Amino acid sequence: MPDIMENSAELKKQNQLLEVWKSLKKNRLAVFGLCLTILLILVAIFADVIAPYDPYSNDLANTFCYPCRAHLFGTDNMGRDQFSRVVYGARISLLVGISTSLFGMIGGIILGSIAGYYGSHTETVIMRAMDIFMAIPGTLLAMSIMAVLGQGVGNTILALGIGAVPRFTRVVRSAVLGVKGNEYIEAAQAIGASSFRIITKYIVVNSLAPIIVQTTMNVASAILAATSLSFIGLGVQPPTAEWGSMLSAARPYIRDYGFLVLYPGLAIMATIFGLNLFGDGLRDALDPRLKN
Amino acid sequence: MAPLLEVKGLKKYFKTGSGLLHAVDDVSFSIEKGTTLGIVGESGCGKSTLGRVILHLLEPTDGQIFFEGRDITRVNKKELHELRKDMQIIFQDPYSSINPRMTVKEIIEEPLIIHNMYKSADERRHRVQELMDTVGLARRLGNAYPHELDGGRRQRIGVARALSLNPKFIVCDEPVSALDVSIQAQIINLLQDLQRELGLTYIFITHDLSVVRHISNEIGVMYLGQMVEKTNARELFKNQLHPYTKALLSAIPVPDIHNKSKRIILRGEISTPIDPADECRFSVRCNHACEQCRKGQPQLVEAEPNHFVACKRWQELKGRMEADAPMEV
Numbered sequence: 001m002p003d004i005m006e007n008s009a010e011l012k013k014q015n016q017l018l019e020v021w022k023s024l025k026k027n028r029l030a031v032f033g034l035c036l037t038i039l040l041i042l043v044a045i046f047a048d049v050i051a052p053y054d055p056y057s058n059d060l061a062n063t064f065c066y067p068c069r070a071h072l073f074g075t076d077n078m079g080r081d082q083f084s085r086v087v088y089g090a091r092i093s094l095l096v097g098i099s100t101s102l103f104g105m106i107g108g109i110i111l112g113s114i115a116g117y118y119g120s121h122t123e124t125v126i127m128r129a130m131d132i133f134m135a136i137p138g139t140l141l142a143m144s145i146m147a148v149l150g151q152g153v154g155n156t157i158l159a160l161g162i163g164a165v166p167r168f169t170r171v172v173r174s175a176v177l178g179v180k181g182n183e184y185i186e187a188a189q190a191i192g193a194s195s196f197r198i199i200t201k202y203i204v205v206n207s208l209a210p211i212i213v214q215t216t217m218n219v220a221s222a223i224l225a226a227t228s229l230s231f232i233g234l235g236v237q238p239p240t241a242e243w244g245s246m247l248s249a250a251r252p253y254i255r256d257y258g259f260l261v262l263y264p265g266l267a268i269m270a271t272i273f274g275l276n277l278f279g280d281g282l283r284d285a286l287d288p289r290l291k292n
Numbered sequence: 293m294a295p296l297l298e299v300k301g302l303k304k305y306f307k308t309g310s311g312l313l314h315a316v317d318d319v320s321f322s323i324e325k326g327t328t329l330g331i332v333g334e335s336g337c338g339k340s341t342l343g344r345v346i347l348h349l350l351e352p353t354d355g356q357i358f359f360e361g362r363d364i365t366r367v368n369k370k371e372l373h374e375l376r377k378d379m380q381i382i383f384q385d386p387y388s389s390i391n392p393r394m395t396v397k398e399i400i401e402e403p404l405i406i407h408n409m410y411k412s413a414d415e416r417r418h419r420v421q422e423l424m425d426t427v428g429l430a431r432r433l434g435n436a437y438p439h440e441l442d443g444g445r446r447q448r449i450g451v452a453r454a455l456s457l458n459p460k461f462i463v464c465d466e467p468v469s470a471l472d473v474s475i476q477a478q479i480i481n482l483l484q485d486l487q488r489e490l491g492l493t494y495i496f497i498t499h500d501l502s503v504v505r506h507i508s509n510e511i512g513v514m515y516l517g518q519m520v521e522k523t524n525a526r527e528l529f530k531n532q533l534h535p536y537t538k539a540l541l542s543a544i545p546v547p548d549i550h551n552k553s554k555r556i557i558l559r560g561e562i563s564t565p566i567d568p569a570d571e572c573r574f575s576v577r578c579n580h581a582c583e584q585c586r587k588g589q590p591q592l593v594e595a596e597p598n599h600f601v602a603c604k605r606w607q608e609l610k611g612r613m614e615a616d617a618p619m620e621v
């Protein structure tokens with residue numbers, strides 16, 4: 001008997017997801033975005049199966065080879081297979097994008113829910129600190145942090161993650177303010193729930209929709225920011241196969257071998273496009289006001 | 293016998309941009325164990341605030357609260373945690389007072405977990421089922437989410453949650469005003485049954501006069517943060533001393549086509565509770581206000597045995613209001 005009851009609880013949770021999925025499915029652009037994103041994830045996971053060559057092995061006899069059957073996207077100045085490098089680049093981009101967003105999300109949830117729940121001076125201190133962070137242009141902030149910490153994938157994630165925290169904090173705070181006015185928060189206080197319990201079990205779980213949307217959208221902007229950092233020579237360092245650093249490395253040869261920038265550029269564009277479409281669709285699907 | 297709950301000179305002021313809002317202003321009363329005190333008044337008269345201050349959901353500005361003879365006006369975190377077991381609240385809106393992300397079972401179980409009432413999860417589950425039976429919720433609904441249930445069932449969840457800690461005293465903050473009439477009766481009967489079985493004491497806050505008459509032993513009428521009249525339920529409906537109570541009760545429709553009852557229409561709007569002047573707060577709308585009403589606030593006095601009224605002219609008016617009542621029809 002208890003088993004059946006547990007199962008039905010599981011089913012209900014699935015039903016909620018099913019509803020979101022149903023309304024997402026109606027949005028064709030969002031589904032297209034989701035497909036692009038899933039494709040990217042699959043490419044990243046199966047990079048070693050898909051890539052025909054080692055992305056780091058030089059072939060100096062075969063530099064600047066135009067796209068052909070042997071080298072789909074051509075080869076670069078070191079004779080490395082561009083296609084393999086783009087495929088491997090998906091791993092880095094995805095890693096940076098997702099880790100950065102998770103970092104921002106966790107930081108934002110902690111700071112935003114504290115600010116929103118406690119209000120008054122606590123809120124003022126946290127939100128004004130976030131305003132200060134937001135006043136600094138994102139790239140500049142990331143550059144300064146990287147200048148202190150040094151380059152590399154880990155530090156890129158950290159730098160971009162710190163930069164993402166203020167935006168998440170704002171989103172979480174506004175969601176928390178909306179949830180806090182509900183009587184069930186007062187009811188939780190009346191039964192003696194601690195502030196920690198109220199924040200985690202009552203407030204955050206009821207503010208998840210905008211947080212999820214913000215996280216999805218942030219993956220795209222983080223990937224873009226990471227490639228920009230690599231392009232200007234901070235961030236991920238060559239010879240690591242990363243789209244931004246590939247663009248940067250190909251910069252001297254744009255005039256003669258335009259395909260060198262074309263494919264990494266297209267990869268970046270497709271990824272951002274897919275994630276943004278999906279994020280937009282997700283926001284519409286999760287927003288109950290837009291439901292028919 | 294000492295009353296279960298006693299409130300003396302309770303005040304709750306809120307700071308606002310334009311001044312001090314007197315939500316509850318110098319309210320005193322006591323409730324005997326096992327009885328119900330009804331609090332009536334129009335929107336914004338501070339009746340909900342009063343209930344929340346007693347439960348320490350809001351901190352009182354001034355005054356004293358005694359529970360079982362113990363002063364609980366200022367309590368520390370630990371004392372408050374213990375106090376929560378004895379004093380509970382049922383909210384007005386069953387749609388917003390329960391967490392939409394928890395199942396029925398989880399909602400009722402929550403207070404038991406927080407207060408560590410049972411050692412094993414099995415005992416706790418057993419207690420949850422017991423509570424669901426008590427309030428008339430089918431056990432099969434245990435894993436349902438609130439949005440799948442109707443208002444009456446949701447309010448039953450609210451009642452079960454309030455009961456779970458075995459409280460002695462419950463503030464019912466308009467528990468039926470969001471429900472439709474047939475469901476109202478069910479919930480009220482449930483509350484009355486529970487009172488009989490468990491010896492509960494209620495403060496029943498409402499603006500529905502027929503409900504309050506049905507359920508209360510004593511009734512307090514509030515106007516702009518103050519208690520203007522308080523007596524037992526039967527006396528209040530028979531013999532009102534305060535002009536406001538009189539006007540309020542004259543608004544009850546009588547289902548009789550031949551009964552031409554005189555409705556007392558009050559002029560104007562309720563005046564602002566922000567920095568009120570030192571005068572009878574009802575005087576601006578009162579048909580009987582005179583010079584002395586504008587000078588100083590009237591005290592709540594025992595006009596007749598166990599009949600309290602805060603009006604300076606109650607004696608003069610007692611006869612007059614009955615005789616030359618045709619104020620406005």
